Amino acid sequence: MIPCRGLVEVGPLPLEQGGHLPRAELAYETWGRWDPQRQNAILICHALTGDAHVASHHPGDRPGWWEAAVGPGRPIDTRRWFVICSNVLGGCYGSTGPASPEEAGHGPWGGRFPVITVRDMVHAQRRLLDALGIGRLALVVGGSLGGMQALEWAVTYPERVGAAAVLAAPPAASPHAIAWNEVQRQAIFADPAWQGGDYPAARPPRRGLALARMLAMTTYRGREEWEARFGREEVPAGADPVAQRLGSYATAPAGPAEAFRFQIESYLHYQGEKLVRRFDPATYVTLTRAMDLHDVGRGRGGLEGAAARVQGRMYVLSITSDLLYPVDEQRRLVQALRRAGKNVTWQVWKAPWGHDSFLVDPAGVARRVMDWLEEPGATAAPAQAGAVAAVGEGRP
Ligand SMILES: CC(=O)SCCNC(=O)CCNC(=O)[C@H](O)C(C)(C)COP(=O)(O)OP(=O)(O)OC[C@H]1O[C@@H](n2cnc3c(N)ncnc32)[C@H](O)[C@@H]1OP(=O)(O)O
């Protein structure tokens, strides 16, 4: 019996960019039961600021970040499937990362934490599954950074992946995505509280992290959504929601030009503050760098070489309003998989909420994935010609 929560030592862990982590632990949670034939394991990989808590475990428990997707009677039905999720290597929700002690009895790693990659995250997860006795995965699924992990799983450990669902993730980070991440990191570094990543836990670079999140939100959400939601609506005179409700980093505006006017500005400040209250800045730096380094073809003869390694069925979801990893980037992945003769299904989803649509509508997305996984006649064997389905705009 695998416990529904735990912490597993997966170190010492050699790292792709050199060096190693002497100690590394992964925090995980599980739902459902592993069947006696051990064929029903689904690994869910979270995005940049997520954690292992995909869904609540019992009534009254804290809701998870994909609550509507996972549970009894939900699209990923835990009466049938055994679900596992771990906080990523480098994360700040229980797994080893920059906020963890560098050594027992010492302070946190902070800015000294080594550079890690998505491949390192997947290696660490494989060790976690080994430790729990989980061999083959029926499905590995994730969006954004989680989708990068799902793709790396299918390529790095093809014999262990029956199916992989890559949601809103590219085969490699584009210069644009790297550029956006770099500006976010620079916002953190420019905060005097950063101190090279050696800040006290009680005085993190809040303003820098909030700015990073504000910028990131402009890449995560949809133009159409914000048009409908905020338009050009102004904050009523005298109301200052951020200062009134929050204020851990916000300072009173020195003059009228500094004060924000529009609801969209208010929303961005609120989102910045919301992250500051739950996330570690050095972890943000480490994980965005790992996303920049994502390139599934690195050291494998490029994307074609990576695609050739895949054995399981592949599902790729593109979101028409995704500014961060646009549809064309997944098209390249799908085309490489098709050229390699793999069994791949591509859906292009016309959703208004931008890149984060997979988080805004968890049940809708999980339903798509599970309909594909459970479609009649589906097998884990590679097909000669990959199936490609397009929904909405952006036909392949
Ligand atoms: C311990 C943990 O929390 S673990 C990690 C959990 N988080 C994750 O896994 C990360 C993934 N999740 C996400 O990125 C987000 O939660 C999403 C994308 C799913 C949804 O984002 P949300 O912020 O919840 O939704 P949305 O963008 O609609 O914003 C709603 C919030 O903005 C506030 N808001 C809306 N308009 C405005 C405005 N004009 N001015 C100020 N605030 C506003 C709302 O009051 C609401 O506040 P609340 O979150 O306190 O209820």
Ligand SMILES: N[C@@H](CCO)C(=O)O
């Ligand atoms: N909004 C996501 C990152 C992009 O998908 C998160 O905070 O984890």
